[in-house]
Amino acid sequence: MWNTIWTFFHKLASPPHFYRISAILLPWLAVPGYLLVAWGTYNGLFTAPEDYQQKDAFRIIYVHVPSAYLSMMAYMVMAISAGIGLIWRMKLAHAVAAAAAPIGAAFTFLALATGSIWGRPMWGTWWEWGDPRLTSELILLFLYFGYMALRSSIGDTAKADKASAVLALVGAINVPIIHYSVEWWTSLHQGQTLLAEGGPAIDTAMLWPLLANIFGFSLIFGSMLLRRLRTEVLFRERRKRWVKELALGGQQS
Amino acid sequence: MPGMIAAFVATTQRELLLSLRRPGDMLNPLVFFLMVSTLFPLAVGPDNETLKEIGPGVTWVAALLAMLLSLNSLFMSDYEDGSLEQLLLSAQPLPVLGLGKTLAHWLVTGLPLVIVAPIVAVTYRLPNEVIFVMMLTLLLGTISLSLLGAIGAALTVGIHRGTALLSLLVLPLSMPLLIFGARTVALAANNEVYSAGIYFLAAYAVGALTLAPFATAAALRISNE
Amino acid sequence: MNHKLVAEDLTLFRGERCLFSGIGFALGVGGVLALKGANGSGKTSLLRALAGLIDLEEGTISWDGRPVLDDPQQFRSQFAWYGHRTGFKHDLTPLENLRFDAMLRPQRDSSPRDVLRSVGLEKQMELPMRLLSAGQQRRAALARMLIADVPLWLMDEPFTNLDIAGREFVETTLGTHLARGGMAIIATHMALSLDANLDELVIQ
Numbered sequence: 178m179w180n181t182i183w184t185f186f187h188k189l190a191s192p193p194h195f196y197r198i199s200a201i202l203l204p205w206l207a208v209p210g211y212l213l214v215a216w217g218t219y220n221g222l223f224t225a226p227e228d229y230q231q232k233d234a235f236r237i238i239y240v241h242v243p244s245a246y247l248s249m250m251a252y253m254v255m256a257i258s259a260g261i262g263l264i265w266r267m268k269l270a271h272a273v274a275a276a277a278a279p280i281g282a283a284f285t286f287l288a289l290a291t292g293s294i295w296g297r298p299m300w301g302t303w304w305e306w307g308d309p310r311l312t313s314e315l316i317l318l319f320l321y322f323g324y325m326a327l328r329s330s331i332g333d334t335a336k337a338d339k340a341s342a343v344l345a346l347v348g349a350i351n352v353p354i355i356h357y358s359v360e361w362w363t364s365l366h367q368g369q370t371l372l373a374e375g376g377p378a379i380d381t382a383m384l385w386p387l388l389a390n391i392f393g394f395s396l397i398f399g400s401m402l403l404r405r406l407r408t409e410v411l412f413r414e415r416r417k418r419w420v421k422e423l424a425l426g427g428q429q430s
Numbered sequence: 431m432p433g434m435i436a437a438f439v440a441t442t443q444r445e446l447l448l449s450l451r452r453p454g455d456m457l458n459p460l461v462f463f464l465m466v467s468t469l470f471p472l473a474v475g476p477d478n479e480t481l482k483e484i485g486p487g488v489t490w491v492a493a494l495l496a497m498l499l500s501l502n503s504l505f506m507s508d509y510e511d512g513s514l515e516q517l518l519l520s521a522q523p524l525p526v527l528g529l530g531k532t533l534a535h536w537l538v539t540g541l542p543l544v545i546v547a548p549i550v551a552v553t554y555r556l557p558n559e560v561i562f563v564m565m566l567t568l569l570l571g572t573i574s575l576s577l578l579g580a581i582g583a584a585l586t587v588g589i590h591r592g593t594a595l596l597s598l599l600v601l602p603l604s605m606p607l608l609i610f611g612a613r614t615v616a617l618a619a620n621n622e623v624y625s626a627g628i629y630f631l632a633a634y635a636v637g638a639l640t641l642a643p644f645a646t647a648a649a650l651r652i653s654n655e
Numbered sequence: 656m657n658h659k660l661v662a663e664d665l666t667l668f669r670g671e672r673c674l675f676s677g678i679g680f681a682l683g684v685g686g687v688l689a690l691k692g693a694n695g696s697g698k699t700s701l702l703r704a705l706a707g708l709i710d711l712e713e714g715t716i717s718w719d720g721r722p723v724l725d726d727p728q729q730f731r732s733q734f735a736w737y738g739h740r741t742g743f744k745h746d747l748t749p750l751e752n753l754r755f756d757a758m759l760r761p762q763r764d765s766s767p768r769d770v771l772r773s774v775g776l777e778k779q780m781e782l783p784m785r786l787l788s789a790g791q792q793r794r795a796a797l798a799r800m801l802i803a804d805v806p807l808w809l810m811d812e813p814f815t816n817l818d819i820a821g822r823e824f825v826e827t828t829l830g831t832h833l834a835r836g837g838m839a840i841i842a843t844h845m846a847l848s849l850d851a852n853l854d855e856l857v858i859q
Contacts, residue, residue, distance in 0.1 A: 263648075319602035326598050330589050333670050335710075339652040340585050344599060347581055347645055351603050354634070358606035361626070362613055416671055433758075440758040444744070444751070451746040451783075512740025519706055520759035521732030655709045 190269045192410050193419040199403050207400035213393030221386035228383075234298045239387060241291035243394035244284045245310070248317060249352070251281025251398065255324070256349035259342035271338035272413060274345060275328065276405035280398060282321035289314050309363040313356045320348045334413060437522040441530030442537075449538045455503065456538045459496040463543055466492035467550040478555050485554030486564060486615030490608055492550070493543050493568055494575065498597050500539045501579040504531065505587040505650065514587070518654055525643035528650065532580045532643070540572030556619060563618040563628075567611040570631035574607055577635075577642035584649035607634065658719055658733070658806045659683050660838065665714035667697065667704055674700055675858050676713075682840065684806075685833050687851050690842040692858035698842035699739065701858065702811055705840065706736060732760055734807035741796045745785035749776055749795045752784060753802065761804040774798045774824070789816040797828055808832060808839040 189195055221239035228235040255277040262270035292311045293303050306312060327344055331337035414420045449456050470488045474480055508514035517527050547568050551561045582600040586592035614627025659681065666676035674697030682688050690698045703709050705716060707727050716723050723730040736742075743752045753767040771780045774794040779787055787795070793816055800808055808829075814822050826849060829839060833851045847853060 316602050316605055319598075323599040323602060326595055327585060330592075330595055333655075335670075336652060336655050340649065343581070343645055343649050343652065344585060347603065350641070351606070354606050355602075358609045358630070361630075362609045437758040440755055444747070444755045447751065448744060448746055507744075510740075511745065512738050512742035513744060515708070515736060515738050515740070516742040516756065516759065518708060519731055519734075519736045521728065521761065522759055523728065651708075 190267055192269065192414050192417070195269060196407060196410060196419075196423075199407055203400055203403055206396050206403065210393050210396030210400055213389045214397065217386040217389030217393055219386075221383075221390065225383045225386055226380055231299065234295065237291050237295045239390050241288060241295060242387060243391045244288035244291060245314065246391055247394055247398050248281055248285035248288050248314060250395070251277050251284060252317065252320070252345075252349065252352060254402070255281060256345045259345040262338060263342040263346070268338075268413070269410070271342065272406055272409045273402070274342065275338070276402055276409045278321055278324050278328070280401050280405065282318060282325065284398070285314055285318045285321060289318065307363050309356075309360045312363070313359045316355050316359070317352065320352070324348065434522060434526050437520070438526050438530045441527050442534045445531055445534030446537065449534070455500075456542070459500040459539050460542050460546060462499055463492050463496040463546065464550065466495060467553075471553070481553075482555045482619070485551060485556050486560075486619060487612045488554070489547055489550050489564060490568075490571070490612040490615070493547065493572065494601075494604060494608055496543060497539060497572060497575045497579060498600060500535070501583045501600070502586075502593045502596055504535055504580060504583040506583075509587045509654070514650065514654060518651060524647040524650065528580065528584070528646045529643045532576050532646070535580070536573055536576040540576050543572060544568045556615075560615060560619045563624060564615045566628060567614050567631055570628070570635050571607045571611040573635045574631070574638045575604060577638040577646075578603055578607075580646045581642055581649055584646045584653060587650070587653045589653075607631070610634075657684055658838065660716070660718055660807065660840075661720075662705070662716045663714055665701070665704065665716070666712045667700055667709070668712045669697075669700060673712075678714075678856065678858070680854065680856055682838050682854070683852075684836050684838060685852050686838050687829070687833065687847065687849060687853050688840045689847055689853065689855045690840065690858065691844065691855055694844075696858045698858060699811055702809055702840065702842045706734065706809055707731070733805055734809050735760065735800045735803040735805045737796055737800055737808065737810040737813055739811045741792045742799075743784050743792065743795060746783055748781050748783060749787070749798070750780045752795065753798060756799050757802065762802055763804045765802060767798075767802060770798045770802045771795070774801070774828075790818060790821050793817055793821065794824070797825065800832075801828065806837050808837065808841075810839060810841045810843075812843055813841060814843060814845050 189198065218239055222236055225236070227233060255274045258270040258273035258277070261267055262274060289311065292308075292314065296305055296308070296311075297303055304311070324341055324344055328337045328341045331340055411420055411423075467488060470484060471481055474484065505514060508517065518524060520527065544565055547564055548561045551564055556564065579596075579600050582596050582603075585599060586596045589595060610627045610630045614624045614631070617624040617627065661679075661681045663679045665678040667674045678701070680688055690701055692698050700709065704711050707723065707730065718730050718733060743749070747755075749771055750767055753771065757767060768780065771777065774797055776787075776791060776794055776798070779791055784792065784795070793813070797813075800810075813825050817825065822845075826847070830849060830851065832839065833849070841847065
């Protein structure tokens with residue numbers, strides 16, 4: 178049993194094999210992902226009722242919440258694969274970490290931008306330091322920047338992989354600490370933020386589109402990751418025969 | 431085991447001896463700290479109430495930046511003269527040797543900041559009880575900063591012009607320390623309960639002491655490939 | 656003790672480039688292995704890989720029949736490293752430097768003073784390292800090897816910056832080390848004149 182699983186992963190870790198399997202897997206992530214997001218967004222914008230307090234402004238959560246969720250998720254994916262790469266010396270895992278970082282940074286940026294736009298009608302300002310979530314998202318964005326800057330300033334790929342993996346792990350230990358400390362920091366101010374979404378009273382007509390979008394965004398994240406990973410693998414293996422054959426043969430068998 | 435402790439002590443001693451031979455390196459972060467603290471009253475104006483309000487934050491930011499400034503050289507000269515190779519190839523565990531170096535860094539950079547901080551605090555009109563709290567937070571915070579910064583210094587040691595990069599790596603990680611450090615002092619200044627912050631800083635220092643040396647050692651081996 | 660270093664099927668990449676592949680050797684007590692090859696051929700890289708400073712793509716190195724990766728810490732207590740850079744602090748004296756090195760690996764009974772005297776640095780041992788000439792610094796590096804109680808010496812270009820007397824001194828010192836049951840791997844482009852079990856490994 179374990180042997181079968183091990184062989185499967187071992188095979189998957191071989192770049193040409195991964196390249197073939199990922200091509201088959203890609204549409205299975207992307208198509209349901211975009212369909213779910215289309216359904217969720219349509220219903221979120223048109224069928225979900227207005228919030229009695231925030232009116233239509235609350236509808237930005239259909240982008241904001243999935244982005245914020247994925248900004249953290251991507252960091253976890255990055256840190257876990259970096260750890261796997263460091264411990265088991267698995268090159269594909271390092272490539273996953275490298276591919277995940279820019280996507281994670283993009284979602285973090287999206288979460289910040291939508292949060293800020295949402296803040297405009299809610300608080301009357303574009304930025305509110307008193308909101309713990311926005312502040313930790315901002316620090317998370319800085320963590321992504323640091324990771325990508327370290328990676329790009331080391332020329333040798335293998336060395337860049339390992340060095341940035343150490344950073345990703347150190348960062349992963351710190352993410353909860355940062356989150357906690359920012360919460361503590363803002364709790365010292367009076368008056369909680371309006372951004373506290375969820376709660377027991379949420380209407381199901383509001384909830385279902387949100388869940389569809391969270392799930393759909395995750396699938397899209399998966400497909401983006403896979404797509405970037407395929408490019409990353411091709412680039413890393415550019416001197417290998419299978420890539421040359423692929424490039425010259427055009428069609429893959 | 432005794433060999434390990436001897437190696438730890440010897441590493442710390444050697445670093446302290448080196449600092450004594452070049453006292454300038456030791457003074458630079460201190461002078462920097464004092465200068466940054468001077469910038470704020472000049473920029474904000476000499477209003478006592480405002481200064482009292484921003485005093486804890488300013489002192490903490492200045493201390494953080496001064497620590498960062500000194501971190502770049504932590505492993506750089508070792509890398510350049512080949513003594514890092516000797517440490518990597520030593521029969522003693524590398525985390526222990528790295529910890530010895532980090533301790534020396536804290537003794538020559540962090541500890542002097544803690545000692546000088548009251549001078550700054552007095553000019554910001556902070557009362558004596560608050561100054562004591564400030565010293566306590568800085569004491570715990572600079573220990574963590576040295577340990578955390580050592581990881582960053584180890585990661586960037588072979589990189590040309592790594593100073594800016596080092597700050598980029600270490601600053602986001604050090605934000606919890608800044609938050610708890612500065613806010614704790616501010617709470618003390620407002621006569622509120624501040625013990626939570628002290629506990630947090632102490633817990634962070636213990637955690638960093640346990641984990642950071644291993645990350646630093648791993649980073650040093652990677653950087654020296 | 657009868658030590659043995661065996662390397663099999665070593666392959667090393669630096670970035671995209673394969674420096675060497677399928678290299679192997681065996682080294683026993685009293686033996687010297689000279690690593691030869693043009694500049695940039697990978698002599699130093701091989702030496703660094705043997706010391707564990709860089710990761711091999713493939714291959715195993717074993718010490719006394721055990722792969723060194725099983726316990727790198729144990730293997731590091733078996734060799735001393737003579738690098739391209741001396742690894743000394745220029746603001747400290749040779750004596751202070753050597754005393755620190757004494758903490759890093761198993762040591763012989765001889766005192767740092769005696770060893771420095773034996774390499775001809777009697778007058779310089781209390782001067783800052785930066786005042787010593789390149790050749791004198793190399794002698795101090797040799798003193799570090801002599802004071803370590805290890806069977807294996809890994810040396811990267813030990814003859815650079817040395818005059819004829821210095822070169823002969825390195826060779827005599829090496830001879831003594833080998834005679835008392837040591838072994839050495841030396842990356843060099845010079846011919847070694849040693850009265851020992853000399854092997855050559857040429858890296859293309």
